Amino acid sequence: MIKLTLVRDYTNSSGDMPYGTRGVLSGENFSVHTLELPWSNNEPNVSCIPAGVYVLLWHARGYLIVGGSCVASEGDLGPYAKRFGCLFHIANYPWEIQGCIAPGTATGVAPFPQNSERQACCVWNSRDALATMRDYIGTTPAQLTIEWE
Numbered sequence: 001m002i003k004l005t006l007v008r009d010y011t012n013s014s015g016d017m018p019y020g021t022r023g024v025l026s027g028e029n030f031s032v033h034t035l036e037l038p039w040s041n042n043e044p045n046v047s048c049i050p051a052g053v054y055v056l057l058w059h060a061r062g063y064l065i066v067g068g069s070c071v072a073s074e075g076d077l078g079p080y081a082k083r084f085g086c087l088f089h090i091a092n093y094p095w096e097i098q099g100c101i102a103p104g105t106a107t108g109v110a111p112f113p114q115n116s117e118r119q120a121c122c123v124w125n126s127r128d129a130l131a132t133m134r135d136y137i138g139t140t141p142a143q144l145t146i147e148w149e
Contacts, residue, residue, distance in 0.1 A: 002027060002142040004056070006034060006101070008048070009149050018109045020094040020121030021048045025103065030136045032129040035102040035121055037094055044083045045098040051146050058139040062089035062130055065101070065144065088133065090126045103129035 008023035023034040040047035054067040065086040083099060091102035093110060104123020112118045123129070 001140075002137055004030075004137075004142055004144050006144060006146045007149050008034075008036070008146070018119040018121045019112070022107055022121050022123075025133075027136065030132075032103045032105065032132060033107045033123050034088075035091070035094065035097065035104060035107070035123040037097060037099065042082055043099075047099060049083075049086055049099070049101065049146060051148055054144040054146065056088070056137065056142040056144050058134075058137075059087060062087045063133065063137070063142075088130065090130055092124060092126050093122050094120050102126050103133055105129050105132075 004025055004027045006023050006025045008021055019038065021036040021038055023036065025032050025034050036048035037046060038048065042050050049065060052067070054065045056063040057066055058064075065088070087100045088103055089097075089100055091097045091100070092104065095113070096102065102123050103126055105125040105128055106123070108122045108124060109119045110122045112120055
């Protein structure tokens with residue numbers, strides 16, 4: 001099983017400017033940048049995914065993150081699972097993800113559409129980065145460890 005580690009920069013997860021949580025997903029001879037929402041007590045659709053060990057499963061829209069507090073579908077919610085349908089999927093801005101993770105080939109900042117004075121973390125070329133993930137991981141399950149820097 002391929003093993004990947006996502007190391008996130010906690011300083012970007014405070015909810016202050018710029019908005020968003022950046023990270024780097026890496027494996028042996030593989031690396032992409034990531035973007036998530038800031039930490040918000042693991043609330044569905046508004047928080048980044050908690051640190052822990054997960055399994056990545058190929059899905060039509062990207063990679064499904066399963067394990068810990070994340071499960072594949074709402075029907076699988078058990079006594080400890082709080083979230084379902086968490087994915088690595090194509091997105092460049094925090095307003096395009098709802099508790100999921102966007103891969104990218106580079107990072108940057110951009111103004112919020114509703115407030116050009118507020119900055120948001122971004123990833124660029126998300127479609128290319130997800131294709132790179134698929135080339136590296138394939139469609140077999142992979143192990144994902146998420147941690148804070």
